[in-house]
Amino acid sequence: MSETQTRARPRVGLFATCLVDLFRPSVGFAAAKLIEDAGCDVEVPEGQTCCGQPAFNSGDNADAAELARRAIAMLEGYDYVVVPSGSCGGMIREHYPELLAGDREWAPRARHVAARTWELTAFLHEVRGLRVEGVRHDGVVTYHDSCSGLRELGVKAQPRALLSGVAGATLKELPGAETCCGFGGTFCVKYPEVSDKMVAEKAADILATGAGTLLAGDMGCLMNMAGKLKRMSMEQGTRAVEVRHVAEVLAGMAKDAPPIGEAG
Amino acid sequence: MQATSNAFRANARVGLANPTLQSALGKMKVGFPTKRAEAVSRLPEFDALRDQARDIKNHVLENLDWYLERFERRVTEAGGHVHWARTPEEAREIVLGICRRLGARTVTKGKSMIAEEIGLNAHLEKHAIEPVETDLGEYIIQLRNEAPSHIIAPAVHLTKDAIEADFRRAHSHLDARRDLTEPQSLVAEARGILRKRYFEADVGITGANFLVAETGSSVIVTNEGNGDLTQLLPKAHVVLASLEKIVPTLEDASAILRVLARSATGQEMSVYTTFSTGPKRAADLDGPGEYHVVLLDNGRSALLGTEFQDILRCIRCGACMNHCPVYGAVGGHAYGWVYPGPMGAVLTPSLIGVENARPLPNASTFCGKCESVCPMRIPLPKMMRHYRAREWERKLGTRVSRLALGAWAWAARRPALYRFAAARAMATLGWLGRRHGSFFNLPLASGWTATREFPAPQGRTFQDLWRQRRRAGGGR
DSSP states (O other), rough: OHHHHSSSSSSEEEOOOOHHHHHHHHHHHHHHHHHHHHOEEEEEEEEEEOOSSHHHTOHHHHHHHHHHHHHHHHHSSSSSSEEHHHHHHHIIIIHHHHHHHTTTHHHHHHHHHHHEEEHHEEEEEEIIOOOSSOOEEEEEEEEEEOOIIIIIIIISHHHHHTTTTTTEEEEEOOTTTOOOOSSTHHHHHOOHHHHHHHHHHHHHHHHHHHHHSEEEEEEEHHHHHHHHHHHHHHHTOOOOEEEEEEEHHHTGGGGGSOTOOOOO | OOOOOGHHHHHHHHHHTHHHHHHHHHHHHHHHHHHHHHHHHTTTHHHHHHHHHHHHHHHHHHHHHHHHHHHHHHHHTTTTTEESSSSHHHHHHHHHHHHTTTOOEEEEOOOHHHHHHTTHHHHHHHOOOOOOOOOOHHHHHHHTTTSSSSSOOOOTTTOOHHHHHHHHHHTTOOOOOOOOOOOHHHHHHHHHHHHHHHHHSEEEEEEEEEEETTEEEEEESSSHHHHHHHSSSSOOOEEEGGGGGGSSHHHHHHHHHHHHHHHHTTTTSSSSSEHHHHHOOOOOOOOOOOEEEEEEEEEEGTTTTTTGGGGOOOOOOOOHHHOOHHHHHHHGGGOOSOOOOHHHHHHHHHHHOOOTTTTGGGGGGOOHHHHHHHOOOOOHHHHHHHHHHHHHHOOOOOHHHHHHHHHHHHHTTTTHHHHHHHHHHHHHHHHTTTTTTTEEEOOGHHHHHTTSSOOOOSSSSSHHHHHHHHHHTOOO
């Protein structure tokens, strides 16, 4: 029997991602709580930095491979690796094996880690069958499907299934929920005008839903949309929208921190 | 055509500031995807057909030389001629040679992206031969002296009002008080003018959606029937096609036709699908006296066996650009050469060199929508990433972006240093942003903060807080 089967509580390595680590620790704690609620032991492996995606998407394969090897060495001992981001989760799960395919030592290790890596909501719903209970978030919420999670990892129904357990919250679907918000990592730095046009349309769609809360599963997209919504409310007088990572609401920890881009 | 692809960012700004373009794109990016989705939902086997279409083209690309020679034999047997053109210059000269031999003064043209790629119209005009575009979209942009902004809808960047103004200017011999408010009246007017031109033409030039190796046929799909009049009435029919248009059999062409129009316009089939084999035979009532196929390479054969081979599966349906949020924001002209959108972001550097199209593979968020709708399952984002890797190796990116990424990767390999620096930086940013919760202006992110707030960090890093709480004995 494998270790996983003999141990009652699987050991989960939480890969927080650089944006959660640096900008929004509250998402990391919410993720940890949810993973524990789902019957697992959570550890945050020491020495986390970046999954290497910015380098990989910029064509810097040498640096990306180096960061991938570091992350693999750090994560390969866990039963599962859980990531509160479809983008970084997709990097580990889809692109590490591709990036290290030609490396005889590291290719099998990359595949080993990839096979155990899950985006947070997919892990909670698909792997652990978590039912969210005793959590309240009043009002209409809408949900943006971040591209990598959606198209690389098939994350679509999982966050919605989990949200259906949150008391007081009504999900109003966002038209164009599957259209990119314009973040795109280095894209928003290289082509800020194009990125802004995309996020302006996204913000208009969000406002049109009438939802008071916008949720998503990726910090990059969330910071982009929150930043645009707030600037529009400052300059055009549009209404404020509470923007949060879905984990904060699912864990019942939304009260612990002000929304993204807002002061406490 | 002189490429301005390296000026993508400046081109994009022009597009973003053009209200006619933005209005047209607003309609396009709803219309095409909605129609495709409806067509796909009516065909349960659509995804299986995509696999089949991919496999057909992959097989052709693995055996391209064999199928090309077989195609040439069949064309010759049917009384036609195949001309091999390595470069755009060679292709132009071949077409010009045919026109001159026949004493052509006017040529009609069906829609052909290869004609755009080789700059055919300008070359013919230089030699006193008038090219007349017969596809309505192409006719409109010819009046405006513009390049197509989309591979199947060349005038998609225009609104009806803009086209009405062009028609009134170009057709000044018609009654100035005529009513052109309905799209049908614009179509009727163009049709009336073009009808006469078909009969004047000495040579008719079309593109090809497929070349069928087993029969030596070329296949075009159109919605206006202009291709048929273009190729049937003149003395000669010249087909412009690139090498990879080959399919082995009529059966294979039919299989790919089932995904082509559905992906492109959401039609089950285009209105006209025309198969042409050789010139007019003795018993035929109509048809051209000569049938020529100009086969253009222009760098395509060099892609075989490389990480870019898959782009040669492309059937030019335009689904990738119809669904691309970047194309939908900036329009096709921003891409600066013949092929826009995601397929252009891969094909353009493949054909004119990545040094002449540096921004294109970077002008994508990697949202993956293009690949998800591509009927030929071409991994477009992956190939854009391969071009980014080539740019990185050749140091073609900006110095600033290399330095910034290099510094980030350097720090990310040193966790202790990273932790130290990150904790201080976030503490500072968090403190500075504590009142407003975000930044109105950040010097290093001015592109972002010009139009967006930059959310402030909470102040402590997750890893520091986690370590602290674990030490204190609390679980969380």
